[in-house]
Amino acid sequence: MARWQPETTERLIVAAVDLFGEQGYDATTVAQIAERAGVTKSTFFRHFSDKRELLVAGQETLSRLLAEGIADAPANASPLQAVAAGLERASGAMGPTNRELGPRLKAAVEASTELQERDALKSVGLAAAMAAALLARGVPDPTAHLAAELGVLAFKRGFTQWIDGDRSDDRGFAHHALTALRELHAATTSLG
Amino acid sequence: MARWQPETTERLIVAAVDLFGEQGYDATTVAQIAERAGVTKSTFFRHFSDKRELLVAGQETLSRLLAEGIADAPANASPLQAVAAGLERASGAMGPTNRELGPRLKAAVEASTELQERDALKSVGLAAAMAAALLARGVPDPTAHLAAELGVLAFKRGFTQWIDGDRSDDRGFAHHALTALRELHAATTSLG
Incomplete structure (x- = not known):
């Protein structure tokens, strides 16, 4: 398993905020956020329990x-x-x-x-x-x-x-x- | 359509709070709340958009x-x-x-x-x-x-x-x- 990287957290947050701005919060999926950040969905879930938690990281x-x-x-x-x-x-x-x-x-x-x-x-x-x-x-x-x-x-x-x-x-x-x-x-x- | 009755609102709130206490918020459905209050689900939805709204009535x-x-x-x-x-x-x-x-x-x-x-x-x-x-x-x-x-x-x-x-x-x-x-x-x- 990859080492937990602080920069991955930041990349996920930036990707999510960009997608929320482009298409709205409701229409944005965890899969899209992970893809934009260049990581897998399972990596996403090692950092956040769901997309909402991103914004109170x-x-x-x-x-x-x-x-x-x-x-x-x-x-x-x-x-x-x-x-x-x-x-x-x-x-x-x-x-x-x-x-x-x-x-x-x-x-x-x-x-x-x-x-x-x-x-x-x-x-x-x-x-x-x-x-x-x-x-x-x-x-x-x-x-x-x-x-x-x-x-x-x-x-x-x-x-x-x-x-x-x-x-x-x-x-x-x-x-x-x-x-x-x-x-x-x-x-x-x-x-x- | 029945006249909107303030007492129905109160009955729904009492039923919901009782059910939340008995079995938890997550396990309680709108159907159960309506049944406990003695009204139909559609009556429930004339008063509240969902079960969460009940508690901030x-x-x-x-x-x-x-x-x-x-x-x-x-x-x-x-x-x-x-x-x-x-x-x-x-x-x-x-x-x-x-x-x-x-x-x-x-x-x-x-x-x-x-x-x-x-x-x-x-x-x-x-x-x-x-x-x-x-x-x-x-x-x-x-x-x-x-x-x-x-x-x-x-x-x-x-x-x-x-x-x-x-x-x-x-x-x-x-x-x-x-x-x-x-x-x-x-x-x-x-x-x-």
Whole structure:
């Protein structure tokens, strides 16, 4: 059996996003994705359980990095400073391919209710990972859950800024996510 | 054709939640749900597009009520006061049957990834409805989105309190949702 190759994962994701864009998510089969990526169907299934999982590839990695960044933040860091550390750590998994694929990925999700549902559950998973890491630091409830939700909002807003922004702006995902987090924190004072 | 009856909707939901609890979501068919509710399959499909939609029944009603409550809040209401008005309005759709079915519904969702996905998308829909209503009031972004997320968190936390709490406590859903909203607002001062 061939060694598991990270580049195969990336090739499968690129092939899938291209096909979803060309012919729609529903009309795209695993066989077509595998063929476009130049691998067999059984290789596909060694990497993903089904085509939907392709689009949330990296959720476990992101959750782990967010939680690790929060856990490793200095003991005197505030809840949002810990969330910021989590976002910085997670940005290690957000490279040029993520940015490049971002707009097509977003279009595929917007065109499919099934993908919207999977994407929504992904956000719930990221929030849960951050909340658990904050609670483990001794942040009380509901502050931990609130900070985790702000982290998810900052992640999503930062991602949109990053993929929609000027391509000559080479500041990474972390810059945009941390800017969004600061803006959200500032907005808490105008809630009422 | 029979007149569309609200009580049929409720009977179908009760039958479905009971069957999901007895034999699991995946093993339950539309035919079984219809039979348990004492209606035909075609009656089922006049009320719901599939069995999954049963569990998010009321999402459109809730979104509408949340948005109307926010729109009708006094002009000088703060963003969170408007959200509170939305939650109060939405509580009109949260009656004894919702409370009675709550624990079984929660168990069915926890046991099925498919239902978790649909449930996550429901939260996204409620947040979007509240954010749009707040933006229409002139609340700027990102305050509008932040207030909407607090509204969703308050809705979910209040719902859990309401269905898990002492049954002799007859304060309605609104009491629990507004308490949760106040707690979340208080927690914003300890974020960072």
